[in-house]
Amino acid sequence: MKLTKGFEQAACIIVLLATQDPNIPLTSLEINKRLKCSPTYLRKIIRKLVVSKLVNSVSGNNGGFTLATSAENINLLQVVEALEGPIETFSDTELISEVFKEFPFITDHGTAILKNAFAQADQLWRDSLKKKTVHQLIKEAVGDEKVSLYNWNHSAEKRDLLIRKVMNSIHGND
Amino acid sequence: MKLTKGFEQAACIIVLLATQDPNIPLTSLEINKRLKCSPTYLRKIIRKLVVSKLVNSVSGNNGGFTLATSAENINLLQVVEALEGPIETFSDTELISEVFKEFPFITDHGTAILKNAFAQADQLWRDSLKKKTVHQLIKEAVGDEKVSLYNWNHSAEKRDLLIRKVMNSIHGND
DNA sequence: GATGGCCTACTCGGATAATGCATGTCCGAGTATCAGCGG
DNA sequence: CCGCTGATACTCGGACATGCATTATCCGAGTAGGCCATC
Structure with missing residues (x-):
């Protein structure tokens, strides 16, 4: 009678995506930089969120995941039932x-x-969790701090890659 | 997020004991005659109920299990938490x-x-289950029927054994 | 015949295996980007 | 110089192993009753 460990991961994922610029998808690899857990299992978790329509996924280059709707419209019960x-x-x-x-x-x-x-x-039990929206919980967590959007994608590697490409386009392939 | 299968067995055990004459302990074997499941695992279940003080156990010949308190004083939550x-x-x-x-x-x-x-x-969730006593549920189940005590021990084998012993005491060992 | 001691048969109780589900891993499917070629 | 085409590199997605918790089993500990010898 416990939620699976995967749920805690899902909760973190949702929070990350909720504070991510929705125009910039977040790859599972980037998420994995923060959630130090099995990268492939992480994808299984996210997959469940996608199937449950909480998260959108876009394939291909520069793809990744975004929140399917605003954090106000997502409650804890949805996250729980997405996984379980x-x-x-x-x-x-x-x-x-x-x-x-x-x-x-x-x-x-x-x-x-x-x-x-x-x-x-x-x-x-369900009704109680249904009342708690993700947005509400995040606001409660940050307290007086303003809930702002980050771009969690800005990892060192990504930045380096971007710089290299820009250099290439300027100087040609050297 | 499911209760274990063991809980359903525990529920049946409690009901059996609740309708059993408290002066006649019920052996795990007798219980097993009704709950067609692993006899040894059944004992583990009952053991948990004993540890949680819902059921009394007496060892030795003519031993077995009895309800530790009246069914009015046992609620579903207690049974759940006894197991989980x-x-x-x-x-x-x-x-x-x-x-x-x-x-x-x-x-x-x-x-x-x-x-x-x-x-x-x-x-x-807990509060909700706490309100449901076993007695209440049994009464609800039997409806207008009177909740009477059985002696589930009266199996054919036991009876035969008893008869044999009586015969022996009359005729001597033959 | 009554009584005490021993013995047996029966009960529960905790250490020990087998199965099922959550967890973790691998390789394939699909798509946007980018380079090269032709117009 | 612009547009098309193909290759490529990157992403997600579902089939395949592993580990832990629930389920199942075995053998030992303890007790009550019965049998027998003794008084």
């Missing part, structure tokens, strides 16, 4: 029906009653 | 602090904010 699928803590395996099969009045309702109890609890 | 330990859906691995270490105003609060968000949601 629909949350249903109690998974019924018909065990109760089997155990009490001689007692029809239990078989008929027993499982449903337990399911409902957990469904109610789950609903409360 | 304290429920905390978001497990912090300091990832956020690491990712945003250059931004002290995030590092300081960021993780706490996320933790709190989930702590709130978890609390609602």
Whole structure:
């Protein structure tokens, strides 16, 4: 009954993208510079966010990922369910029906009653997380600081590459 | 983010014990006659219930398990936490602090904010389950039927054994 | 016949393997850029 | 000098291994009852 470790990564990714200039996609490699974790697994996480329509991906050169919508429109529940699928803590395996099969009045309702109890609890949990938007949380985190956009792409390598290309275009291939 | 399969077994065990004459302990083998699952694993489940003080165990001949308290005093949350330990859906691995270490105003609060968000949601979930007592659920399941005590121990083998012993005591060892 | 001690059979309890899912890795698919060629 | 074409380098995307947690198993510890010898 814990969220997977991947969720914490997803949360960080969302925050990074939320503070990234949406015109400049962020590559998984750049994200990986900050999240020191398996680069390929990171992509799997991001992929889930893409499938869930929280993040856009663009292939090819200068491609990468951007937030699919504004941070105001993304809440924690969406991030959780992007990774974990629909949350249903109690998974019924018909065990109760089997155990009490001689007692029809239990078989008929027993499982449903337990399911409902957990469904109610789950609903409360979901509703609580639904109210927390990413934007709201970021603002809460930075406090009085203004929430500004960064370009996390500006890593040393990228800059060097850019400079080299500019030099080339000026001096020709040398 | 699912409860383990073991929980469903635990729920059945609790219900069985709740409808069992508390003077007659129920052996794990007897329980296993109904819950067609790994007998030894079943014991591990029951063990957790014992450790959590929901169930009493008595060793030795004619031993077994009984409910430690009345079904009115047992709620779903207790059963869940007996198996899964304290429920905390978001497990912090300091990832956020690491990712945003250059931004002290995030590092300081960021993780706490996320933790709190989930702590709130978890609390609602727990409270909801805490309200559902086992007795209440059983009554709901059986509807108008009276909740009566069974002795689930009355299996064919036990009865046969008993008869054999009685015969022996009458006729001597033959 | 009553009583005490021993013994056996039965119970639970914790250390030890096997399976399933989350995690981690690899190679292929697709696309925007860039260079070269032709007009 | 401009536009087209092809190659290329870079990106994401899905099929293939690994590790840890849940699930399953085995053997040992402890206890209650029964049998037998003794008084």
